[in-house]
Amino acid sequence: MSGQDAGWTEAFLEMMAVERAAAKNTLTAYAKDLEDARGFLAARGPGLDRATAEDVEAYFAALGARGLSPATAARRRASLRQFYRFVLGEGWRADDPSRRVDAPRKGRPLPKVLSREEVDRLIAAATARDGGQGLRLACMIELIYASGLRVSELTALPLSALARDPAYLIVNGKGGKERLAPLNGAAREAVRAWLEARKDFLPKGDAGNPWLFPSRGKARRLTPRRFAQLLDEAAADAGIDPARVSPHVLRHAFATHLLEGGADLRVVQTLLGHADIATTQIYTHVAEDRLAEVVATKHPLGRKS
Numbered sequence: 001m002s003g004q005d006a007g008w009t010e011a012f013l014e015m016m017a018v019e020r021a022a023a024k025n026t027l028t029a030y031a032k033d034l035e036d037a038r039g040f041l042a043a044r045g046p047g048l049d050r051a052t053a054e055d056v057e058a059y060f061a062a063l064g065a066r067g068l069s070p071a072t073a074a075r076r077r078a079s080l081r082q083f084y085r086f087v088l089g090e091g092w093r094a095d096d097p098s099r100r101v102d103a104p105r106k107g108r109p110l111p112k113v114l115s116r117e118e119v120d121r122l123i124a125a126a127t128a129r130d131g132g133q134g135l136r137l138a139c140m141i142e143l144i145y146a147s148g149l150r151v152s153e154l155t156a157l158p159l160s161a162l163a164r165d166p167a168y169l170i171v172n173g174k175g176g177k178e179r180l181a182p183l184n185g186a187a188r189e190a191v192r193a194w195l196e197a198r199k200d201f202l203p204k205g206d207a208g209n210p211w212l213f214p215s216r217g218k219a220r221r222l223t224p225r226r227f228a229q230l231l232d233e234a235a236a237d238a239g240i241d242p243a244r245v246s247p248h249v250l251r252h253a254f255a256t257h258l259l260e261g262g263a264d265l266r267v268v269q270t271l272l273g274h275a276d277i278a279t280t281q282i283y284t285h286v287a288e289d290r291l292a293e294v295v296a297t298k299h300p301l302g303r304k305s
Contacts, residue, residue, distance in 0.1 A: 005047050005049050006090060011086075012082075012083050013030060013031060016030060034048055035101075036076060037059055038075065040059070040062060053099075054257050056084075056097045059080070060077055077098075084096045111197055114240070114245065119141075119145055122231075125237035132200050135190075138193075140154060140213065143187055143191070144191040147171075147271070148251050148254040148271050150173070150248075150251065151224040152224060154213075154227070154247070155211075155222055155223060157211070159198075160210070161212065162231060165191070166181055167188075177273065179270065179271070203215070203216040228247055231247060255272055265277065
């Protein structure tokens, strides 16, 4: 990487961290995307700093020919576009070589969704696990399904947030933004049952552990990765393909089932903590597909071949 390429990339990542409050994982993804573009452009000669519109166009075309997933290719295009907009804004280049290249329209994949009956089976399978292990897993599933929590938000819940049996949580979401997350009766009952067993899961010498789901690990709380593993096990026990189940799929189920029940899209946006309603609108397509399937398979005329 040329000194100028490296300096511009470092400045861009610093801007994203300081001004945009980008998370560490996001910054890592930007760095990898720009390194991928730099490698391609360097092979053509100019590098990031001197690339022409034709060079960028060739890179974008190559992404499609490399067998990358549509999502990965789209993210790499978007990363390079943001980088060149920043460079142009800083006055380091007089042009934006990515501007003239139209981004291909990308069909957004619909999220996987579990039916209400499958969620019930998943909770039942979790509850059936031995002792406190089952109570903990059932509590975590109930909390995500009742409130639409992100897995990072779930595992970071402090004990103090639920110690007094609240009807809702105050969740610190992306970008440090707070939102209210409701708790239904089933979730509150699951929390009460878990709190009775929680003391048996405290690491030795860590009686003051502040997390709702404590762990012996370095973070002192259950990790998203471990929760996902336990969820896979519960799915298998419930007779559901584990590939269809993840913490994020439970969040999808929360949103989709709300919309199917008649909830307003703006309400669902608020509950999910989406900054842009366009992100929430993907669930309307899922709900429409599910409703169309019901009509096709359950309606007397729809069943006729």
